[in-house]
Amino acid sequence: MKGTNLGEFEELVLLTIAALINDAYSVAICDELEKHTGRSAKLGVVHAVLNRLEEKGLVKSRMGEATSTRGGKRKRYYEVTQAGKVALTQARDVRESLWRIIPGFNLEGSL
Amino acid sequence: MKIAPNSRPASPPRWAQKLLRWYCRPDLLEDLEGDFNEYFERNLKTKGARRARFIYVLDVLKFFRPYTVRKPSFLTFFIHWLMLGSYFKTSRRSLVRNKLFSAINIIGLAVSMSVGLLVIAFLADLFAYDQFHEKKHRTYRLLTRNELADKTVMNFASTSLKAGFKLRETIPGVEDVALIRRGFYSDARVNDETVIPLEATWADGSFFKVFTFPLLKGNPATALNEPYSLVVTEKTARKLFGDADALGKTVRFDTLNYTVTGVLKDIPKLSHLRFEALVSLPSVLGQKADSDGGILDWGNIYQNYVYLTVPENANLQAIQAGLDQLSRAENARLDRQKITLSLQPMDDIVFGGRLSNEIGVSIPTPVAWVLVGLALVVILSACFNYTNLSIARSIRRSREVGIRKIVGALKTHVLGQFMAESVIISVMALVLSFLLFLLLRTQFMALAPQLADVVSLELSPWLLLYFLLLAIGVGLAAGFLPALFFSRLQAVQVLKDASSLRVFRHVNMRKTLIFTQYTFSLIFITTTLIGYKQYRGFLSFDLGFTTENILNIRMQGNKSTLLKKELAEIPAVSQIATSRMITSLGSLYGATLKYKEKDKQDSAKVWINFVDENYLPLHRHRFLAGTNFKNRPTSGNETEVIVNEQVLKRFNLADRNPSKAVGKQVIMDDKPLTIVGVLKDFHYGTMDQKIEPTVFRYSAEESGGYLNVGIQSDDYPAALASIESAWQKIDRVHPLDAKFYDDQIEDAYRQFEVMVKVIGFITFLAICIASMGLFGMVVFTTETRLKEISIRKVMGASEGSLIFQLSKGFLLLLVMAALVALPVTYFFFDQFVLTKFVYHQPIGVSELVISVLVVMALAFLLIGSQTLKAARSNPAKVLKNE
Incomplete structure (x- = not known):
């Protein structure tokens, strides 16, 4: 199923939305991503991913209240859906099961 | 920050x-x-x-990406498509409901568009010229600019043969060069039985490389290489040989035999080059030098044409530089004359403007623009009517728009609906205007015989497509403003109270439109009147000699003395004279006159005509001094010349005293000639040319010229018939070519007559359309103000004051239009048009006043009839309905 296969960046965005809880809107997501990954997250990329996630049904969005900032324009808040949660857990499970079968993982050796 | x-x-x-x-x-x-x-x-x-x-x-x-870009346009189209049926229905209903306004709209659009169709057909034909040549985009013609010592410049479409040969031999980057020489008029004889006058063009071997004139028989590579080769068109071949195979047959011109080496497919109508046959250029090169000097002289630029093709992406600048170098070298050998060459693309030839010695069809670009402009003004006027009436009557439709908006129509839907409606109406008008176009076409072609020669105005699928495009364009232009107006209506407001709709908010715009219409109408009508007066002025102008009852017979190569003898026996013929050319019709013959006084020699160009001793008395030229020719030699030993006043002025001859000038000697063609008479100035050229130094020389025999026959008779047809039979006795091949001088003058100014007729017709249409529009507006205004009128009447207003109330707005507009139009027209004619004519009639006040009166009277009739009707209505009836 298409919806269950998460790309790396999609997974990050989805996690960020979950982490931001009630304040997950595009600009905040960008900032949060930058803070955690240390690489710049462009609005253009994030916006496209958000749009795709919504199409896949992994997130849903609602419009917030109008404020005096942002030129009076409302924010669109995102929220992870049940399907999104399932996809995130699945992704984590896949990783963990793979981690588990690696015998001795030497971090220093790879550096 | x-x-x-x-x-x-x-x-x-x-x-x-x-x-x-x-x-x-x-x-x-x-x-x-x-x-x-x-x-x-x-x-x-x-x-x-x-x-x-x-x-x-x-x-x-x-962020302009596939997922962000809106795709609703498809939906709107879909909705429009679904709603088309409804639009049709409502449009039809509204058309039927307002019969008067629909008629004004449709008839106005139809009439104006028919003019547009005519112009489109005309221009389409002109643009189609020469398109059949395969190398048309890389074919050029050599143009010649000739500057004389006295700074007079003439531009010729013709050039010298030498330029063509040099171009071919010395200038790189040129593919093929075709040389053409015109002026082959001769009688073709086949087996001494068939004798047919033929007009041919000399052309050399490269002719078929440059042009695409397909040969049905013969080899294009060699057909024109040998001297005395002849290539005929299919039509000419049939005339000469009937159905027999023409190839290889012999045709005799004068004493020389020519062999037919090719048969051409008939020339397409839309070709600027036209000929009945081609004669190989080597045939003429062998002949001895003519009076203009050697045929291969650099200065012999009047009869030859050079066309060349260049390779794709050719360097035209390099070719032009080569031409400049060539003219520099050759001009060094010329005396007080400078000839320069330039290239003209083949596509520009038909719109080439004013070049002397044009070989075929050529329309000056301004004429095309004027036609387009006139059509545009008339069409716009009809569009204005549509716009005006639609907005004025918007109350009726506003409820419909309101309902549409409430059930969900967007602005764009309403806009689309009204645009669609106007397009539907204009396409309906197109059907009517197409019929009018078919009528107009024959009228237009009949305007001048030359027109039928230039264009065919035949229908083609492309032309019909252009027509349709015009109708759609007109529909969109006419419907745009009303559509915009309707689309902006507020649904709630309209439905609550339609009268709150501010129809009168656009009053200024509507007034402007009416004002524009009337300004143009007035400009047109004054133009027509001024043009007509000028035209009549040209015809009745005192040329300085008489042209009445003089019949000019073209000799077509026959001996004039022979015909003179025959004509002398006809009682209706009072006087017979001979002349080389007919003056005052536009053709000019130049010569150089030298005058020597106290070792100082002066020479200048003069216009010349060769005449016999009867010519001056017949045309009643006025002598200021001296007499007619006294020495009347039969061959070239003339010793006398008769000059006009301008010659004395130009050379300051005998202190400009006519009686002293008689007896002085001048030199022409290296011959000393004595001035025996001085004539009062007369018009040798047309009205756009100043009177210049002109001389008459003696010649008893002019086989290439004319016989001028004075006719005194009560029965002109009988006199003409006897002249015809006299002609038959001396020439059985050529039909008689005789025209009355007055008719010839009329022909010379035919273009003005055509112009006056065309503008007159457009004027008529413009006034009709403007009047219809005004009528519509008046009907509307009186209808909407009927209650007001009734109340005024009840309060005691008189009919006169009511009419004044109702019509003052419109009349004010007309007065304003007149105030703008008249000075503009006057200034335009005074400063730009009439300055081109040295001798013209002054612009009279009468033309201006008459035009205003006509338009005003018409408008007053329209306004008056409607307002009177309203003013006379019974107020009780009107007010009772409240």
Whole structure:
């Protein structure tokens, strides 16, 4: 199923939305991503991913209240859906099961 | 960065915001715009206003992606498509409901569009000229600019043969060069039985390489190489040989035998080169030099044409540089004359403008523009009517629009509906105007016989497509403003109270439209009147000699003395004279006159005519001094010349005293000639030319000229018949070519007659359309103000004051239109048009006054009839209905 296969960046965005809880809107997501990954997250990329996630049904969005900032324009808040949660857990499970079968993982050796 | 509190906070570029709003899907727009704003504010603080703006624009452009771009246009189209049936229905209903207004709209559009159709057909034909040549886009013609010592410049379509040969031999980058010489008029004899006058063109071997005239028989590579080769068109071949195979047959011209080496497919009508046959150029090169000097002289630029093709992407500048170099070298050998050459693309030939010695059809570009302009003005006038009446009557339709909007129509839907309606109406008008076009076409072709020669105006699928495009364009232009008006209506307001609709808000715009219509109508009518007066003036102008009852017979190569003898026996013929050319018709014959006084020699160009001793008395030229020719030699030993006043003036001859000038000697063609008479100035050229030095020399025999026959008779047809039979006795091959001098003068100014007729017709249409529009507006105004009128009447207003009340607005508009139109027309004619004619009639006050009176009277009739009707209505009846 298409919806269950998460790309790396999609997974990050989805996690960020979950982490931001009630304040997950595009600009905040960008900032949060930058803070955690240390690489710049462009609005253009994030916006496209958000749009795709919504199409896949992994997130849903609602419009917030109008404020005096942002030129009076409302924010669109995102929220992870049940399907999104399932996809995130699945992704984590896949990783963990793979981690588990690696015998001795030497971090220093790879550096 | 801190922003000063009193300064306006920086904001994103407006156009970028608009762009975003335009392309972005509505459901994504708001938060996206918000995001951009947030980033903008952030950048404003960290990076400054300029960079923030730049990033904003960049972002807006970057977000133009498949998933953000709106796709509703498809939906609107779909809705329009679904609604088309409904639009048709409502349009039809509204058309039927307002019969008067529909008729004004449709008839106005139809009539004006028929003019547009005519112009389109005319231009389409002109643009189609010469398109059958395969190398048309890389074919050029050599033009010649001839500058004389006295700074007179003439531009010729013709050039010298030498230029052509040199071009071929010395200038690189030229593919093929075709040389053409015209002036082959001779009788073709086949087996001494068939004798047919033939007009041919000399052409050399490269002719078929440059032009695409397919040969049905013969070899294009060799057909024109040998001297005395003849290539005939199919039509000529049939005339000469009937159905027999023409190839290889012999045709005799004068004493020389020519062999037919090819048969051409008939020349397409839309070709600027036209000929009945081609004669190989080597046939003429062998002949001895003619009176103009050697045929291969650099200065022999009047009869030859050079066409060349260049390879694709040729360097035209290099060729032009080569031509310049060539003329520099050759001009060094010329005496007080400078000839320069230039290239003219083949596509420009038909619109080539004014070149002397044009070989075929050529329309000056301004004529094309004037035609387009006239058609445009008339069409616009009809569009104005549509716009005006639709907006004026918008109350009726506003409820419909209101309902449509309430059930969900968007602005664009209403806009589309009304645009569709006007297009439907204009396409309906197109059907009518197409019929009118078919009628107009024959009338237009009959305007001047030359027109039928130039264009065919035949229908083709492309032409019909252009017609349809015109109708759609007209529909969109006419319907745009009303559609915009309707689309902006507020549904709630309209449905609550239609009268609150501010129809009169657009009064100024409507007044402007009416004002424009009437200004143009007035300009047109004054133009027609002034033009007509000028034209009549040209015809009745005192030329300085008489042209009455003089019949000019073209000799066509026959001995004039022979015909003279025959004609002398006809009782109706009172006088017979001979002349080389007919003056005052536009053709000019130049010569050089030298005058020597006290070792000082002066020479100048003079116009010349060769006549016999009867010519001057017959035309009643007035002698200021001296007499007619006394020495009347039969062959070239003339010793006398008769001059006009301008010659004395130009050479300051005998202190400009006519009686002293008689007896002085001048030199022409290296012959000493004595002045025996001085004539009063007369018009040798047409009205656009000044009277210049002109001389008459003696010649008893002019087989290439004319016989001028004075006729005194009560029965002209009988006199003409006897002249015809006299002609038959001396020439059985050529039909008699005889025209009355007065008719010839009329022909010479035919273009003005055509112009006056065309503009007159357009004027008529413009006035009709403007009047219809005005009528519509008056009917509407009186209808809407009927109650007001009734109340005024009840209160005691008289009929006269009511009519004044109702019509003063319109009349004021007309007065304003007159105040603009008359000075504009006067100034235009006075400063630009009439200055081109040295001898013209003054612009009279009468033309201006008459035009205003005509238009005013017509308008007053329209306004008066309607307002009178309204003023006479019974107020009780009107008011009872409330």
